[in-house]
Amino acid sequence: MNTPTSPSGTERTARPVLRVGALVPLARPGWTEAGRHLLAGLTLAVHDVNEAGGIDGRPLELVVRDTAADPRRAVAAVDELAELGVAALAGEYHSVVARAAAGRADVLGLPFLCSSAVLDALTEEPTRWVARLAPPQSRGWRAYADFLLGAGHRRIAVATQPSVYWASGARILREHLAPRGGSVADLDMAALDPDGMCGALAEDGATALLLLLGHPDPAVPVVEAVRRDRRLAGLTVGAPAGQPEFAEWARLLGGDGTAIPFLRYLPDRLTPLGERVERALRQRLGTAPSFVAFEGYDTITVLADVLRLAGGGADRARTAASWPRVDVAGTRGRIRFSRTPGISVWQWDGAPVQVVDRDPSAGDRFRILHTG
Template sequence: MTIQTTSTAPVKQPIRLGALAPLTRPGFFEAGRHLGAGIELAVDEINAAGGIGGRPIELLLRDTAGAPGRAVDAVREFAARDAVAVVGEYHSVVAHAAAGEAVKARLPFVCSSAVLDAVVESPTDLVARVAPAQSYCWSVYADYLVSARHRHVALVIEPDRYWSAGARLLRTFLPERGARVTEFEYASLNGTSLTDALVAAGDVDALLLLVGYPEPAVSLVKAVRADPRLAGLRIGDPAGRAESPQWWALLGEDGADVPFLRYLPARLGPLGTRVAERLAGNLGEPASFVAFEGYDSVQVVAEAARVGGPDRRRVAEALTSVKVAGTRGTMSFARGSGADLQWTWPPVQVASRRDPRRPEAISVLFDDGVR
């Protein structure tokens, strides 16, 4: 008599992947929700296809709430739990803190959405970015303003690492293109005095909001829209909050026709189209560019793990050589304008929504001409 025994294949240990997103206030949780959806979809698809070398990805998604300290704590947790890499984050100041901690831990960080040029202070191959650098995408925004015949642009600024960097860039870019710049520091203004100051400045034809959201951005938009002296003044939001559904819920028609930056090509390819459909089903609304950035950043780590091997050192080494088919084009990385590795360049558009009754209808006003 033959005795049959059953053997089971050993269960392969999961590959841990850390992820950061602002999922609650005071972080910009609308963007965080889309970022997290893109990250989760990519992980689900990779695992459904057999994982990486037969090993599933175990996602450790943590809420930063837009707070640098929470991001630092999360990166320390990821390092302690032997994650091979970190992806994500939307806020530039939070990504800056996370990148610094990741470098200390020798933990690769593929930054999804933050655009601050100095996302990391010293040159490193441990930090790569799928979003464009601020010095690139905000130059496209300056090109748009001048192409739309704006010749005197006002900036209202809440000074911090991100907004102050943006103001410095616009202070250079716009005069180079023939436009004047007038700056107002928000701390010295309220809604009424800003409108008076804009009128007193004479021929201002565009106002850019380099301030926090929802406040004071929402109150400033309402004040400008309510002042008949400023009828026709273009309000702009380079940071992209005007794309979110909450913008419309808070502002209604006052929020219409506010140009913002987004990072999508003129037309999505087959992969991007398929991912867009799945993301829309998961989110219950059209996916913003931030969701695609989340998806793409996971694909970068997965490909680096396939090429180099599923550990931190090999993932970091592979980042400089991988070519990854993403939702918005083929991604590869080289030293950018900052100290990180950079996809040069993601597609950049300036777009706006013009009908609060049709928030899905977005008009593309300008693009960088790369795609």
């Protein structure tokens, strides 16, 4: 799948295009709504860069590949895009997929700016080729654990599926909660159906259940089962991975999907650029843009700066060497990269972190519960 973004004006089309590869989940089992928002942000930013004159007069073109949440498919896409001569890679939402793509980009020496994935260990070893906009999972999930503690929860249950991402999240929660008097009980959804999980949960006595589960299945059936089980009245259901962020969640669950705290990466107030971009994204998407759409826009904004710093993107090594020189105004704050202890890639340390939920009195409205 190619998504070219054509510049306006004949003076711009005379210069050869500068291609950027984009990895986006657009087919199941990928989280397609997240992919659509990510792509909307990426393409809007490409349009804006080209309207402003491109990169040293060269228009940007986005070459999109659908990862469908498949790490092997993502690796094949990275190989293909490298052969096509892209100056850099952008995007991806799913952490396990982004990790596979980042590892391959590191091997090939292809600059990759990861938009949304949060796994701390995005590459096995420190790399100069990869940078990331989303906060690392350890930071976001510790903030979520602080929110739980502040709300009085000490006994936490997690409904889990087999995944490096979910296992990493459960470990972060357990390590952060234990010294503060909290505990985490695992409910393996590979062995339990939703009703069986409710029975185990009622016996456990946990006051909060966290959904470390894929969306829509099995997360949606689990929420439905919990909400109709009288034994679990008053139980807090949480979704740190952000499942309730998107409209599909509200459509499938209605009122049952409200009051479920989740992580999102937005500030209390967008920058002036962010306010303009929010209006444009809303028009493109036909709904309020998620934080993932802003991550997409900021990705291209940063890459445009990196490519200019590197003299136009012809030299990939020079492009990767420009990560620490980035200093740009994004939609959610000033973006600069640094080396963070325990993180193998160049990291934006200033990424905002919030815990929010959907307001039970108005499901399309979000309430900010905690800022990390």
